[in-house]
Amino acid sequence: xxxxxxxxxxxxxxxxxxxxxxxxxxxxxxxxxxxxxxxxxxxxxxxxxxxxxxxxxxxxxxxxxxxxxxxxxxxxxxxxxxxxxxxxxxxxxxxxxxxxxxxxxxxxxxxxxxxxxxxxxxxxxxxxxxxxxxxxxxxxxxxxxxxxxxxxxxxxxxxxxxxxxxxxxxxxxxxxxxxxxxxxxxxxxxxxxxxxxxxxxxxxxxxxxxxxxxxxxxxxxxxxxxxxxxxxxxxxxxxxxxxxxxxxxxxxxxxxxxxxxxxxxxxxxxxxxxxxxxxxxxxxxxxxxxxxxxxxxxxxxxxxxxxxxxxxxxxxxxxxxxxxxxxxxxxxxxxxxxxxxxxxxxxxxxxxxxxxxxxxxxxxxxxxxxxxxxxxxxxxxxxxxxxxxxxx
Amino acid sequence: xxxxxxxxxxxxxxxxxxxxxxxxxxxxxxxxxxxxxxxxxxxxxxxxxxxxxxxxxxxxxxxxxxxxxxxxxxxxxxxxxxxxxxxxxxxxxxxxxxxxxxxxxxxxxxxxxxxxxxxxxxxxxxxxxxxxxxxxxxxxxxxxxxxxxxxxxxxxxxxxxxxxxxxxxxxxxxxxxxxxxxxxxxxxxxxxxxxxxxxxxxxxxxxxxxxxxxxxxxxxxxxxxxxxxxxxxxxxxxxxxxxxxxxxxxxxxxxxxxxxxxxxxxxxxxxxxxxxxxxxxxxxxxxxxxxxxxxxxxxxxxxxxxxxxxxxxxxxxxxxxxxxxxxxxxxxxxxxxxxxxxxxxxxxxxxxxxxxxxxxxxxxxxxxxxxxxxxxxxxxxxxxxxxxxxxx
Numbered sequence: 001x002x003x004x005x006x007x008x009x010x011x012x013x014x015x016x017x018x019x020x021x022x023x024x025x026x027x028x029x030x031x032x033x034x035x036x037x038x039x040x041x042x043x044x045x046x047x048x049x050x051x052x053x054x055x056x057x058x059x060x061x062x063x064x065x066x067x068x069x070x071x072x073x074x075x076x077x078x079x080x081x082x083x084x085x086x087x088x089x090x091x092x093x094x095x096x097x098x099x100x101x102x103x104x105x106x107x108x109x110x111x112x113x114x115x116x117x118x119x120x121x122x123x124x125x126x127x128x129x130x131x132x133x134x135x136x137x138x139x140x141x142x143x144x145x146x147x148x149x150x151x152x153x154x155x156x157x158x159x160x161x162x163x164x165x166x167x168x169x170x171x172x173x174x175x176x177x178x179x180x181x182x183x184x185x186x187x188x189x190x191x192x193x194x195x196x197x198x199x200x201x202x203x204x205x206x207x208x209x210x211x212x213x214x215x216x217x218x219x220x221x222x223x224x225x226x227x228x229x230x231x232x233x234x235x236x237x238x239x240x241x242x243x244x245x246x247x248x249x250x251x252x253x254x255x256x257x258x259x260x261x262x263x264x265x266x267x268x269x270x271x272x273x274x275x276x277x278x279x280x281x282x283x284x285x286x287x288x289x290x291x292x293x294x295x296x297x298x299x300x301x302x303x304x305x306x307x308x309x310x311x312x313x314x315x316x317x318x319x320x321x322x323x324x325x326x327x328x329x330x331x332x333x334x335x336x337x338x339x340x341x342x343x344x345x346x347x348x349x350x351x352x353x354x355x356x357x358x359x360x361x362x363x364x365x366x367x368x369x370x371x372x373x374x375x376x377x378x379x380x381x382x383x384x385x386x387x388x389x390x391x392x
Numbered sequence: 393x394x395x396x397x398x399x400x401x402x403x404x405x406x407x408x409x410x411x412x413x414x415x416x417x418x419x420x421x422x423x424x425x426x427x428x429x430x431x432x433x434x435x436x437x438x439x440x441x442x443x444x445x446x447x448x449x450x451x452x453x454x455x456x457x458x459x460x461x462x463x464x465x466x467x468x469x470x471x472x473x474x475x476x477x478x479x480x481x482x483x484x485x486x487x488x489x490x491x492x493x494x495x496x497x498x499x500x501x502x503x504x505x506x507x508x509x510x511x512x513x514x515x516x517x518x519x520x521x522x523x524x525x526x527x528x529x530x531x532x533x534x535x536x537x538x539x540x541x542x543x544x545x546x547x548x549x550x551x552x553x554x555x556x557x558x559x560x561x562x563x564x565x566x567x568x569x570x571x572x573x574x575x576x577x578x579x580x581x582x583x584x585x586x587x588x589x590x591x592x593x594x595x596x597x598x599x600x601x602x603x604x605x606x607x608x609x610x611x612x613x614x615x616x617x618x619x620x621x622x623x624x625x626x627x628x629x630x631x632x633x634x635x636x637x638x639x640x641x642x643x644x645x646x647x648x649x650x651x652x653x654x655x656x657x658x659x660x661x662x663x664x665x666x667x668x669x670x671x672x673x674x675x676x677x678x679x680x681x682x683x684x685x686x687x688x689x690x691x692x693x694x695x696x697x698x699x700x701x702x703x704x705x706x707x708x709x710x711x712x713x714x715x716x717x718x719x720x721x722x723x724x725x726x727x728x729x730x731x732x733x734x735x736x737x738x739x740x741x742x743x744x745x746x747x748x749x750x751x752x753x754x755x756x757x758x759x760x761x762x763x764x765x766x767x768x769x770x771x772x773x774x775x776x777x778x779x780x781x782x783x784x
Contacts, residue, residue, distance in 0.1 A: 054706030054714055083702050083714060085730045114699025115727070115734060221707040307506025310475050314446030315613040322446055322475060335507070338477045342507060 002242040003159040010137030013155030013169030014192040015234040016040050020134040021143025024126025026078035026112075026119065032143035034126045035075045037188055042069035042104050043230040046200035048208050050225035057081040057088030058108045059226065064089070065105065069197075072103035073188060073228065075144050076123060077173070078112040080184065082223035091118045098124045102132055109226050111146055111173065111184040141171040144186055148173050152257045154250050158193075164237035166193035170250050174258040184222035185212060187254055192234035193243055200229050203244045211251035214283075215259050216290030216376040227251075256375055265377035267299055270360040275326075276370030281318040283372040285363060288316040290376030299378035304350030306334040306342065313363055324366030329353040337366060394634040395551040402529030405547035405561030406584040407626040408432050412526040413535025416518025418470035418504075418511065424535035426518045427467045429580055434461035434496050435622040438592035440600050442617035449473040449480030450500045451618065456481070457497065461589075464495035465580060465620065467536050468515060469565070470504040472576065474615035483510045490516045494524055501618050503538055503565065503576040533563040536578055540565050544649045546642050550585075556629035558585035562642050566650040576614035577604060579646055584626035585635055592621050595636045603643035606675075607651050608682030608768040619643075648767055657769035659691055662752040667718075668762030673710040675764040677755060680708040682768030691770035696742030698726040698734065705755055716758030721745040729758060 007013040017039050021032040045068070049059045058081055074096065081088045095118070096106045110118070141151035155169030174185030208227060229247075260268050271289045276282035289295055292312045298305040306327050313320055327335040329350045334342050353359050399405040409431050413424040437460070441451045450473055466488065473480045487510070488498045502510070533543035547561030566577030600619060621639075652660050663681045668674035681687055684704045690697040698719050705712055719727040721742045726734050745751050 051709070052703060052706040053709070053712060054702055054717075080699075083699055083727070084732060085714060087732070114697075114703055115732065116699075117732070221703075223703045223706060305506075307472075307475055307508075310446050311444060311506055311613075311615050314444040314615060317443070317445070320445060322477060325446075335475070340476060340479070340507065340509070 001161060002239065004246065005157040005159070007155040007157055007167065007169065009135070010141060010153035010155055010169050010171050011037055011188055011190045012135040012137040013157070014167040014190045014232070016192060016232050017190045018132055018135055019140040020131065020136040021139035021141070022126055022129040024076070025122050026076060032139055033077050034123065035140035035143035036130055036132070037073040037140065037190060037230070038102070038132045039071040039190070039230065039232045041232050042071045043232045044195065044197035044200060045070060046197055046204045046229040048204060048227045050222055052221045052223045052225070054083060054223045056110060056224040057084050057092060058110050059224065061089050061092045062107050068105045070105040070107050072099060072106035073109060073230070074099070074106060075109045075186065075188070076118070077144055077146050079110060079116055079118050080112045080114045080224050081110040081118050082114040084115070084117055087117065091120055095120060095123050098127050100132065109186055109224070109228070111144065111186055111224050114223060137169070137171060144171065144173045146173065146184070148261055150261065152254050152261070154253050156246055156250070158242055158246050160237055160239050160242060164235070166191060166235040166237040168193065168246055168250065170254060172254040172258065174261070184224040185258060186224070187212065187227040187251070189227070189229045189247070189250065191229070191231045193231055194233050194236050194238040195231050195243060199240065200231060203240070203247060204229050207244065207248045207251050210373070211248065211255045214286070214372070214374045215255040216287065216374060259375045259377045262377040266357070267378045268358045269299060269376050269378070271374045271376060272360055272362045272371070273365065273373070274362065274371040275364040275366045275368060276372070277319040277368040278370040279372055280370070282370040284318050285313055285316050285365065286372045286374035288312050289361070289363070290374040293379060296376070296379035299354065302351060302354040304329060304334060304347055304354055309361065309363065310335065313365070318365065319367050320365040326364040326366060328362040330359050393553065394631065396638065397549040397551070399547040399549055399559065399561065401527070402533060402545035402547055402561050403429055403563050403580055403582045404527040404529040405549070406559040406582045406624070408584060408624050409582045410524055410527055411532040412523065412528040413531035413533070414518055414521040416468065416514050418468060418514060424531055425469050426515065427532035427535035428522055428524070429465040429532065429582060429622070430494070430524045431463040431582070431622065431624045433624050434463045435624045436587065436589035436592060437462060438589055438596040438621040440596060440619045442614055444613045444615045444617070446475060446615045448502060448616045449476050449484060450502050451616065453481050453484045454499050460497045462497040462499050464491060464498035465501060465622070466491070466498060467501045467578065467580070468510070469536055469538050471502060471508055471510050472504045472506050472616050473502040473510050475507040476509055479509065483512055487512060487515050490519050492524065501578055501616070501620070503536065503578055503616050506615060529561070529563060536563065536565045538565065538576070540653055542653065544646050544653070546645050548638055548642070550634055550638050552629055552631050552634060556627070558583060558627040558629040560585065560638055560642065562646060564646040564650065566653070576616040577650060578616070579604065579619040579643070581619070581621045581639070581642065583621070583623045585623055586625050586628050586630040587623050587635060591632065592623060595632070595639060596621050599636065599640045599643050602765070603640065603647045606678070606764070606766045607647040608679065608766060651767045651769045654769040658749070659770045660750045661691060661768050661770070663766045663768060664752055664754045664763070665757065665765070666754065666763040667756040667758045667760060668764070669711040669760040670762040671764055672762070674762040676710050677705055677708050677757065678764045678766035680704050681753070681755070682766040685771060688768070688771035691746065694743060694746040696721055696726060696739055696746055701753065701755065702727065705757070710757065711759050712757040718756040718758060720754040722751050
């Protein structure tokens with residue numbers, strides 16, 4: 001096993017990583033809008049990107065490099081550099097050409113409005129404000145935000161049984177829901193663990209499925225979604241099991257933070273689906289529930305309207321029937337395999353659960369062994385009340 | 393060809409059909425909540441129902457009858473009789489047993505809250521208020537509403553070239569969007585055309601695809617969705633082509649009325665997708681656009697944010713690329729095959745289009761001959777403003 005120690009230094013928690021955020025004038029009033037992550041030595045890289053066929057220029061730019069190491073990531077908010085074609089990719093090279101010589105194979109990541117060329121001059125001027133000796137991870141986390149209401153960071157020191165240790169830290173942006181910037185999620189994770197890119201990629205591919213890919217945004221998939229994991233291997237320590245465990249903790253934490261930050265969201269709900277034909281069908285149901293406007297409005301109204309859950313399961317088209325389905329709010333079972341025993345007393349119990357900020361809704365489909373867990377939030381604002389009050 | 397004459401008599405437009413709506417006390421303040429459609433003679437039937445695996449009791453009850461004719465349809469709002477199992481189906485038989493002898497093979501249709509048994513006594517008492525000699529189609533249309541803000545009816549007399557004529561009329565309910573009652577849509581169409589059930593079913597199956605199934609509700613599929621077409625063959629007239637044309641007009645009109653009636657909706661938008669690999673992929677894109685919260689919020693903000701359209705197309709996973717896609721708001725082309733020529737002047741033109749109550753957004757995917765057209769609306773209310781203003 002291993003020992004975990006929480007650190008406050010975000011993407012600078014790992015030895016030899018520097019970061020900062022500055023204002024390049026993309027956001028009004030001098031708000032931070034451009035950030036860098038810099039390492040003294042080239043880093044091993046693992047990354048996952050959006051499945052959107054209109055992948056943004058920075059993603060095309062990254063993919064075009066093939067296999068490589070980098071020690072510099074430039075990130076801007078307010079402009080996604082998406083749907084900008086070849087010109088958008090060339091803009092990136094022009095901008096990165098102005099970086100100091102310390103930057104090797106620099107890459108870029110962007111989030112914001114789609115279909116507008118980057119304001120190159122502003123960004124190039126902004127680069128002059130960078131000081132690569134700075135360790136201001138919180139500024140960097142602020143600079144990459146769009147509609148986020150708070151920065152999202154987490155970091156750990158991991159001490160293995162043999163006493164050796166490595167550090168891993170991350171920052172992310174993404175407002176969970178109804179995000180006008182296509183709910184872009186960006187996540188940057190740095191570590192000094194002694195791990196190569198191929199190993200990291202395998203681990204990242206596994207972990208992203210049950211963390212960021214399990215978080216409900218608005219059902220749209222951004223042109224810019226990016227998770228980037230960098231290791232400068234400064235520490236001699238590494239343990240695959242410990243690394244994957246901790247990476248999962250980090251990414252699940254950040255995924256939940258994004259959902260919590262959904263505009264107007266007041267609740268974080270975990271949808272636990274079990275008894276499905278297979279894991280794939282469980283995933284379909286869990287995601288259908290976390291994306292259903294009708295479920296979201298019921299959550300907001302704290303209305304244990306389990307009928308919407310049942311109907312959403314049925315609408316998802318997976319193997320399940322009225323007679324096989326069981327629905328619970330935390331430990332309160334509201335519907336079990338055709339038994340209609342939902343009464344005022346049970347409604348009160350279920351309503352109590354729904355008043356919590358965080359809770360779990362479980363659906364057992366009763367047809368197999370498949371399971372999946374998704375994270376969702378409610379749908380806030382005035383219009384919801386109209387719907388949430390329907391039952392009363 | 394044929395001549396069309398608009399009638400105001402809804403489901404009573406066809407000879408020999410009677411309808412009315414009464415209050416059975418399901419809705420508060422004596423609002424109409426139970427309706428009937430009655431014909432003197434048994435009618436040929438065509439029907440399409442929800443694909444939801446948790447199909448409601450009235451749908452199970454109908455399907456269990458196999459092939460049959462009926463002259464009586466009982467409809468209630470406020471309670472969907474869904475997730476009520478075998479008991480829910482038996483409740484229907486108990487209620488229908490109290491109908492007068494004129495009712496042959498009566499069927500029932502329900503809409504409202506899921507997972508609650510029907511208040512049998514109230515409904516049975518309500519039946520006593522029915523007068524089968526009444527022709528009050530507007531009352532019937534009112535009685536089947538849930539969150540609808542207006543009744544939805546349409547009827548025509550169709551005169552064929554040989555001078556013979558038949559009548560066809562319909563009523564429907566369904567509030568387009570974010571409908572707390574699972575966006576249930578019910579539609580009842582009556583005709584005296586000389587057409588048999590098998591022929592009607594073939595025609596109905598074709599027409600529903602491009603009308604009700606092309607209308608965006610909230611992405612959820614109700615447990616109760618029903619379209620029922622009844623013919624008492626009182627008229628000797630029928631022409632398959634004319635019948636299908638007119639049925640399409642009727643169902644498209646009602647589908648658009650539902651979308652228009654979406655809670656908080658202020659715009660009716662037609663999404664015309666062309667140049668797709670095939671019709672199926674065109675349908676995927678058209679429906680993705682009409683259901684995208686990001687597109688809906690942009691519509692509400694009258695913001696020609698074509699980037700959201702492009703990203704939604706890309707996220708839908710169909711065959712399309714940045715270089716093959718073309719996007720137009722009515723006749724204003726805002727993006728063409730990688731050409732990024734969206735400027736202030738064009739934005740002004742596109743914004744003018746978006747200020748209209750009804751307009752078309754066209755996407756040519758540029759990869760084939762497939763096409764599909766879907767109907768959607770914007771997403772209203774305060775929370776939308778926050779998103780719609782993002783660009784400014």
